[in-house]
Amino acid sequence: MVYNTALGILQNEQDAEDITQEVFVQAYEAIGSFKGEAKLSTWLYRITISKALDHIRKKKRKKRFAFLQSLVGANNEIIFEPPDFNHPGVLLDKKEQAATLFKSVNALPEKQKIAFILNKVEGLSYQEVSEVMDTSISSVESLLHRAKSNLRKTLEVEFKQKQS
Amino acid sequence: MKENENIETKINEVLNSVDGIPRATPGPYFFTRLQQRLQRSGKKTSWEILSGWISRPVIALGSLIIIMLLNLAVLLNKPDRFGYEDNVDDYAVASSTIFDYETPDTE
Numbered sequence: 001m002v003y004n005t006a007l008g009i010l011q012n013e014q015d016a017e018d019i020t021q022e023v024f025v026q027a028y029e030a031i032g033s034f035k036g037e038a039k040l041s042t043w044l045y046r047i048t049i050s051k052a053l054d055h056i057r058k059k060k061r062k063k064r065f066a067f068l069q070s071l072v073g074a075n076n077e078i079i080f081e082p083p084d085f086n087h088p089g090v091l092l093d094k095k096e097q098a099a100t101l102f103k104s105v106n107a108l109p110e111k112q113k114i115a116f117i118l119n120k121v122e123g124l125s126y127q128e129v130s131e132v133m134d135t136s137i138s139s140v141e142s143l144l145h146r147a148k149s150n151l152r153k154t155l156e157v158e159f160k161q162k163q164s
Numbered sequence: 165m166k167e168n169e170n171i172e173t174k175i176n177e178v179l180n181s182v183d184g185i186p187r188a189t190p191g192p193y194f195f196t197r198l199q200q201r202l203q204r205s206g207k208k209t210s211w212e213i214l215s216g217w218i219s220r221p222v223i224a225l226g227s228l229i230i231i232m233l234l235n236l237a238v239l240l241n242k243p244d245r246f247g248y249e250d251n252v253d254d255y256a257v258a259s260s261t262i263f264d265y266e267t268p269d270t271e
Contacts, residue, residue, distance in 0.1 A: 098182055155179075
């Protein structure tokens with residue numbers, strides 16, 4: 001549950017394992033402060049999403065700093081572009097399509113990405129997604145609708161480019 | 165027209181490629197490593213917190229520098245050790261001795 005969500009957001013197995021460990025350590029240390037206002041699973045999902053997004057932001061800051069260093073000539077490291085992400089749960093005949101999908105999902109705005117991962121990858125219902133994201137069901141529907149619309153646009157551009 | 169239909173089909177296939185996928189699970193020994201980490205993360209005593217804080221290089225070096233500066237300030241402000249007049253009263257004996265009495269003139 002925690003690992004699968006982290007994996008969907010981070011699209012990297014090593015990072016997802018690290019974040020999953022941190023989530024469980026935090027939950028273990030902070031369980032005293034859990035008041036039971038929401039379900040335990042909702043609480044865990046929220047910690048996972050928060051830590052995963054923090055990790056992404058930290059990575060982006062490092063990349064930006066490395067880029068600035070390279071402009072000044074202080075950093076000669078080659079920037080490593082990770083290969084396409086393959087979710088282990090995807091069937092073999094759909095791996096390529098899923099890799100394309102995850103690449104496009106990575107470009108979505110944060111909230112749309114979270115809603116999409118929770119609903120499509122984690123398999124949560126709209127009700128459950130709304131509890132995790134602390135928003136209304138109609139907001140979740142709107143986020144998913146916009147996510148799918150944005151994904152269609154991105155994929156259309158990509159397929160047209162491939163054809164030409 | 166046919167091209168657009170083709171692209172539309174491909175897009176739908178991509179969007180549906182993750183439908184119903186099972187949840188991924190972490191690699192082997194993940195839970196063993198996690199258990200070890202949870203056991204190590206027990207609550208620290210106040211001594212452990214203090215020693216952990218003091219042993220940070222910034223704190224240790226900073227304290228050392230401050231102590232050395234204080235020592236230097238004391239050394240520079242110390243009064244002259246060889247000034248006799250200033251110190252003579254310190255060494256004056258409080259009680260009178262036989263040597264303080266003058267012998268009267270007998271003649």
